[in-house]
Amino acid sequence: MTDHSTSWTTCDGILFYCRAGFEKDCAAEISHRAGELAVPGYCQAQSNSGFLHFHVVDPEAMARLLRALDWRDLVFPRQWLGRLRRIEGLSEGRRVEEILDALPSELTAISQLLLEYPDTNAGKSLSRFCRRFHRPLSAGMQHAGVRMTPDSRAPRLHLFFEDSGAVELALSDPERCASWPQGIPRLRMPRGAPSRSTLKLEEAFLVLLQPRERSALLRPGATAVDLGAAPGGWTWQLIQRGLQVTAVDNGPMHEEIMASGLVDHRREDGFRYRPTRPVDLLICDMVEQPSRIADLMARWLQQGLCRAAVFNLKLPMKQRFRAVQDGLKRLPAADSRGRPLAIRCRQLYHDRDEVTVAVLPILS
Ligand SMILES: C[S@@+](CC[C@H](N)C(=O)[O-])C[C@H]1O[C@@H](n2cnc3c(N)ncnc32)[C@H](O)[C@@H]1O
Numbered sequence: 001m002t003d004h005s006t007s008w009t010t011c012d013g014i015l016f017y018c019r020a021g022f023e024k025d026c027a028a029e030i031s032h033r034a035g036e037l038a039v040p041g042y043c044q045a046q047s048n049s050g051f052l053h054f055h056v057v058d059p060e061a062m063a064r065l066l067r068a069l070d071w072r073d074l075v076f077p078r079q080w081l082g083r084l085r086r087i088e089g090l091s092e093g094r095r096v097e098e099i100l101d102a103l104p105s106e107l108t109a110i111s112q113l114l115l116e117y118p119d120t121n122a123g124k125s126l127s128r129f130c131r132r133f134h135r136p137l138s139a140g141m142q143h144a145g146v147r148m149t150p151d152s153r154a155p156r157l158h159l160f161f162e163d164s165g166a167v168e169l170a171l172s173d174p175e176r177c178a179s180w181p182q183g184i185p186r187l188r189m190p191r192g193a194p195s196r197s198t199l200k201l202e203e204a205f206l207v208l209l210q211p212r213e214r215s216a217l218l219r220p221g222a223t224a225v226d227l228g229a230a231p232g233g234w235t236w237q238l239i240q241r242g243l244q245v246t247a248v249d250n251g252p253m254h255e256e257i258m259a260s261g262l263v264d265h266r267r268e269d270g271f272r273y274r275p276t277r278p279v280d281l282l283i284c285d286m287v288e289q290p291s292r293i294a295d296l297m298a299r300w301l302q303q304g305l306c307r308a309a310v311f312n313l314k315l316p317m318k319q320r321f322r323a324v325q326d327g328l329k330r331l332p333a334a335d336s337r338g339r340p341l342a343i344r345c346r347q348l349y350h351d352r353d354e355v356t357v358a359v360l361p362i363l364s
Helices: 006-010 023-036 059-068 092-102 127-143 198-208 211-217 233-240 255-259 290-302 320-329
Strands: 013-017 042-045 051-055 079-087 112-116 156-163 166-172 223-227 244-248 263-266 279-284 306-314 341-346 354-361
Touching: 006 059, 006 079, 013 023, 013 059, 023 042, 023 051, 023 320, 079 092, 092 127, 092 166, 112 127, 127 156, 198 233, 198 306, 198 341, 198 354, 223 233, 233 244, 233 255, 233 279, 255 263, 279 290, 290 306, 290 320, 290 354, 306 320, 320 341, 320 354
Parallel strands: 112 156, 223 244, 223 279, 244 263, 279 306
Antiparallel strands: 013 051, 013 079, 042 051, 079 166, 156 166, 306 354, 341 354
16 A cells, blocks of 8 residues: 555455445455455445445554555455445535545545446446536535645545445555556447457456566467357457467357458367467367366466466356366466466456456566
8 A cells, every 4th residue: 555645544444346246256255365364354245236345343454454455466356445434314415515524634635536336227327426526526625625646656535425325435546456437447349349258358458467468468470279269259359469360169250350361260179179389378268167167278378388378267156256266276377387377367347257367477
């Protein structure tokens, strides 16, 4: 946590955003992480709400948790925020004043003010209210002496509205919390892509790879295999970047993708297919047991058939955090020559009942 403001010390818990319906999985993950850090606390969540609270009573344990959390290491949470306080029963004509009164006096400068709401149908009805309320609130804050600083490391202030009368005030650290409002990278469906699932791979490259890794891996002339490729949304992302792709699937590939001249379509079983030469990247979106997919990815990486892999693990209906842990345990920590691999895993915004994993060589 960047020590720009002592208001962090007044946080009494963490607010997590997640995909609605995955609150229990998020809670299982947070409880596991808190256990590893010896932070006693408890989760409070409502099914299908799209968020949950982790309460911590001991301030020292709270500080330990705040220092250790990084959104990049979390699977189910889209965002985490240090919770300052909750206000209920905001009155319509005095919302700005009531919020200003509740701000900790230590909070003197912020890099951004974000008005957010749960990513649910009910929550979305608050988007207009939040857009309109932003201007009077930021004016009121400036008037009250809370400065907007251009220092991008200064904390961001989040107001998370459950309805127009109840709000959580919370802080995020720009260096260790997701940068997108609501933790959601909004992507446009690209024209010409054959399926919406193209957005999953686009988001995976944006969220799971660092800029240096993207340019090292996704360069013109690099080679890739796409297992379970049809109709071609994932392959499309690769050929846009000039990669040569072997697309493995019994189903048909989109005509325009084949016309690119960059794709070799093999109607074969993805579990049996092996490339004649090692490729730079393996991607896989086959719908199968997560353990079977993780074992397949592990074999390719350990046998040196690919340098890196990006793939989905489809999750069961229950015990989904456990299924993720089991899948990740099956992946190798090093490649065929003993060089260490980084393993990153997240439930992306465009993922549904699945998580996306990237296994990559660690760049020097
Ligand atoms: C979710 S779709 C893939 C969508 C694709 N990523 C896209 O963006 O268009 C899953 C695909 O996996 C293929 N598939 C499932 N089992 C397979 C196997 N054993 N070998 C090859 N393809 C398989 C299916 O035919 C299906 O086209």
